[in-house]
Amino acid sequence: MRRTTTRRTRARALGTLATAAAVALSACAAPVSNRTGTADDGYASWEDVAADARGQEVSLWMWGGDEKGNAYVDDVLAPAAADQGVTLRRVPVADTADALNRVVSELQAGQDSDGAVDLVWVNGENFRTGQQAGAWECGWTDLLPNSAYLDPTDPLLAEDFGTPVEGCESPWHKAQFALAYDAADVQHPPTSLTELFDWARAHPGRFTYPAPPDFTGSAFLRQSLYEVTGGPEQVPAGPDDDGAAGATSALWAELADLEPSLWRGGDTYPRDAAALDDLFAGDQVDFTMTYGPATLDARVADGTFPETTRVLTLDDGTLGNASFLAIPANAAHQAGAMVVADLALAPEQQLAKADPAVWGQYPVLELDRVPDDLAEQFADLAPSTVVPPFDELSRGADPELSADWVAPLERGWRDNVLTGQR
Numbered sequence: 001m002r003r004t005t006t007r008r009t010r011a012r013a014l015g016t017l018a019t020a021a022a023v024a025l026s027a028c029a030a031p032v033s034n035r036t037g038t039a040d041d042g043y044a045s046w047e048d049v050a051a052d053a054r055g056q057e058v059s060l061w062m063w064g065g066d067e068k069g070n071a072y073v074d075d076v077l078a079p080a081a082a083d084q085g086v087t088l089r090r091v092p093v094a095d096t097a098d099a100l101n102r103v104v105s106e107l108q109a110g111q112d113s114d115g116a117v118d119l120v121w122v123n124g125e126n127f128r129t130g131q132q133a134g135a136w137e138c139g140w141t142d143l144l145p146n147s148a149y150l151d152p153t154d155p156l157l158a159e160d161f162g163t164p165v166e167g168c169e170s171p172w173h174k175a176q177f178a179l180a181y182d183a184a185d186v187q188h189p190p191t192s193l194t195e196l197f198d199w200a201r202a203h204p205g206r207f208t209y210p211a212p213p214d215f216t217g218s219a220f221l222r223q224s225l226y227e228v229t230g231g232p233e234q235v236p237a238g239p240d241d242d243g244a245a246g247a248t249s250a251l252w253a254e255l256a257d258l259e260p261s262l263w264r265g266g267d268t269y270p271r272d273a274a275a276l277d278d279l280f281a282g283d284q285v286d287f288t289m290t291y292g293p294a295t296l297d298a299r300v301a302d303g304t305f306p307e308t309t310r311v312l313t314l315d316d317g318t319l320g321n322a323s324f325l326a327i328p329a330n331a332a333h334q335a336g337a338m339v340v341a342d343l344a345l346a347p348e349q350q351l352a353k354a355d356p357a358v359w360g361q362y363p364v365l366e367l368d369r370v371p372d373d374l375a376e377q378f379a380d381l382a383p384s385t386v387v388p389p390f391d392e393l394s395r396g397a398d399p400e401l402s403a404d405w406v407a408p409l410e411r412g413w414r415d416n417v418l419t420g421q422r
Helices: 018-022 046-053 067-082 096-108 124-133 145-149 193-202 215-229 244-261 273-281 293-301 334-345 347-354 372-379 403-418
Strands: 004-006 057-063 087-093 119-122 170-176 178-182 268-270 287-290 309-312 320-326
Touching (some): 057 067, 067 334, 067 347, 096 124, 124 320, 145 334, 178 293, 215 244, 215 273, 215 403, 268 273, 320 334, 347 372
Parallel strands (some): 057 087, 057 119
Antiparallel strands (some): 004 268, 170 320, 178 287, 178 309
16 A cells, blocks of 8 residues: 555645735736737737747646546647657656645746747646736637637636636646445445445445545535535535525534444545555455546556456446646746647547546547547447446536635544544
8 A cells, every 4th residue: 555644744835826826917918919929919810829839848747646548648639749750758756736836936926928838738726826816828828729629618628626717727628526446246236326435334444535635525525515414406605695504514423433343443545546556456445436437447457456446336426527728827838838728628639538547537628519539439449338428427517616625624634534533
């Protein structure tokens, strides 16, 4: 097993970006600034962007813990960028907050150009915080030629954890929260989280979840909040709204009651999703969970997970969202970053990324808009015995909570479940 979080060590310290939210920086605005010219210049056409991008080196700051994602960027996306005269350099980080903190620190110091970060694979919470701090460039996504392949009515692309996108980030791929189980050991799989909790009580030690603030563990909290309250429509819009305290009290009561039935009696939790995967691979638990279920095929194919691994289909659906790329307001190589973000939307790139052998991420494109030959190749991707098709998996998908909920839920879990304060 890799890393664990115990009662003695408590949860990993929550990274705070409060200073970022409080910084009084000017809001992003269109037209898109041309950082090589004057502050009032703008890109009038994609040709201008492409010409300015040639010779630029773009630093893409992204979570470095996904080996397939790293390999996709290095071996597929970067060569495509090079063909357009842009050098793509991947900068691995342990947390997206590291990239945002760097941007905000530079802006606080008055560095409104030539920043170290050109492009960020950003999550919803940090996107919202960056918006509040004026950290993101906006008004550039409509210039991307490959945005023509997107469905402008797709709600997953309009908001990021409740924060309107408004041209300040470009979609990269879709995701769906999912639990996976070993069908050899779970003969009658649950069809709801409530049934899963009951299963865990009946099979002590065979279930657990990553300790928040791990991304997947935090998603499990949000999914569980929906379950104990009766669905998304029953959860207040924000953690300070009427009814929020009652909803979270019900959640903490359920998880505290479940704790003695968890792996090692709930005395220790996997520190992150990778540690939970290790437990599942080692047959110490019968369930794992992920916000990227398409990647499960590769884990089965390489023998890490058992051949009997299957995705748990829940009657009421699970959380769904989209992943985005954002450009900092002070990016040194803004044109090059736009070229990379556009390439990331190209049908050829989305097809390669959707292949489980490459990365296995769900495309954000509306396939009816994609050229017929490429649409056929999407349809011909090898069917999975592990993961249902995305349209089936995402049926009845739950919208993500507002990003305002994320940190309070993580703190609440630490205070009311991990520390044993019932």
